[in-house]
Amino acid sequence: MPSNEVIQGLGLDDYKFGFVTDSEPVFRTRPGLDADIVRQISGRKDEPAWMLARRLKALKIYESKPMPEWGGDLSELQETLDQTYFYVKPQEQMERSWDDVPENIKLTFERLGIPEAERKILAGVGAQYDSEMVYHSLKEEWEAKGVIFDSIEDGLKNHPELFRKYFGTVIPAADNKFAALNSAVWSGGSFVYIPPGVQLETPLQAYFRVNQERLGQFERTLIIADEGSRAHYIEGCTAPIYSTDSFHSGVIEIVVKKDAYFRYTTIQNWSNNMYNLVTQRALVHRGAHMEWLDGNLGSKLTMKYPSCYLMEEGAHGDILSIAYAGDGQHQDTGGKVIHVAPNTSSSIVSKSISKGTGRSSYRGLCKVYDGATNAKSNVECDALLINETSRTDTFPYIEIDERSASVGHEATVSKVGDEQLFYLMSRGMDEAEAMALIVRGFIEPIAKELPLEYAVELNRLIELEMEGSVG
């Protein structure tokens, strides 16, 4: 039997991506936030006056809103924010081809363990390095179809009218404190437009990475899926570990127009000192279909509730969410479905795993407005607890103002049972393998929706995590 020290010596509990590559930022603002910093950010980006005005207005809203009292513990967040560099520009030029990507950034990708395979996929990808796109090329096929897949900055520069028409319409700055913050200081993210009737087989992918200590990353993504289009956007990211708290607060706005289908997949694996507070919302129009597939691993605290506003008749929204809370982590996740119109339907499937002292909370809202006749919604949330110290809770909010609506909610909590472990071990698997298999089986209904390479990566992460769980 190996002793405890030997096991610790193997470093299984170390954060896998806990390294920092040496990239000197070209420019960064001083720590903290005020109007002057917002002006600097906007100036650096050569933005039109209306955008600066929006940012400054958003800053006022941010300053006027109190810290949320619900969800996770944000009591130490202000201190983190005071030390945060709100804008870091790592290098001057946008890269077009892989060869132009600086060596140390390639090294970062390599150390993530995804180089060769992902490189191919990266052929059509915007990869975000720090606050700015460094690598962004678009498959010719997409260009030919009129698809726009740009950095958010380029979206604003190159498609000003389209951009202005939709920016901030799904999530206005006043929506919540962190949406306001993002609206004031946003930097990086994607701008996507799928023209009417265009169907994309290959997902659009962005690879994110935060690599600057105390860097707040405020990515902003705006996606418009025009009528009858069909596409899938994937964003995955991992972040290195730091001694001081980091902060990530993104805003993702999606408009899914009549009869369009859009799926947005995120797998986020933040280092365990990261605050991750993200607002993501889709407006779903007549007969359209929106799917969020949201995976949250790591971070100190994640508060994230992808939402679908079913605005017109026949709109459909699905939210699939996986959360993994390891020692000391809190995943406060779930989803929101808002039924505004008749014959709209939605489903939320949430699976959470808590290990050690980890805590996962399901927080969901199902709202059916008066007049949204025959709205249907189904919520299923399942929690799996690995250890005695693990914790889970559910906060399902249901507000129904329409009599003909039908809303279902089902919640289960299970513990990894001794009988299950023994069954697997009696077939020759060691405890960590057995645990990993149980966890993989638990999330299988969602994992099978992921593209293969992400499912493989997720499985690998779970295996690593389970190795640390066996006492």
Add this chain to the structure above:
Amino acid sequence: MNDKAILSVTGLRARVAEEDLDILRGVDLNIRPGETHAIMGPNGSGKSTLAKVVAGHPAYQVTAGSVAFQGEDLLEMEPDERSQAGIFMAFQYPIAIPGVSIANFLRTALQARLGDDEELDLFDFQELLMERMELLDMDPSFAQRPINDGFSGGEKKRNEILQMSVLKPALALMDETDSGLDIDALKIVAHGVNTLREENPDMSVLLITHYQRILNHVIPDVVHVMYRGRIVESGGPEVAMELEARGYEEYRIAHAV
């Protein structure tokens, strides 16, 4: 101790950890390579407990005695080590693992036997699995079902024997595999077990059952009667016949507290 035994149980006493009463109260049992032993006995007499202690279930604490497998002290080994050493238990109540298919489960189990240095040949695996499913008259699509999840009683039992036939143990502990099987299924499963015994004449079987019928198909060398945590009688197949006729009344009188 019997030097030639594959499994040698001596004076075994065991209880549920942290309880004060022993469930097994001095079990002696020797099984030699290639032998098939049956254990019968009333409900609650300790048959499953014996099988689980041999397989290494953590709920039980051994308070006295020893268990050796192929000459090694089994009680020092973890359940996965026992499995890899060649012990297989077909559970009386197999448990569901939602989301894990039979194929995935068996692949993981076989990979675990190979360790990190060697990669399981997926083609060979697929072939073995399909061959075994055919042997047990199972539809190949069944391999994609999550293990024991929503299985009927009989399907669970058949699935246990499928696993056994893929993992090819040296010692099979079959805990009431016959309970819940229909008449045809019983014959198919028995045929599966006999096929394994033919493939490996050294394979030993410890078969726990309440009914004499399965012993017509899987013929035992020895039949034991377990009563209140002890083996109180051992003999040939005729013991099972007599039990079927007379029940356990005489043991109740002989071993009254």
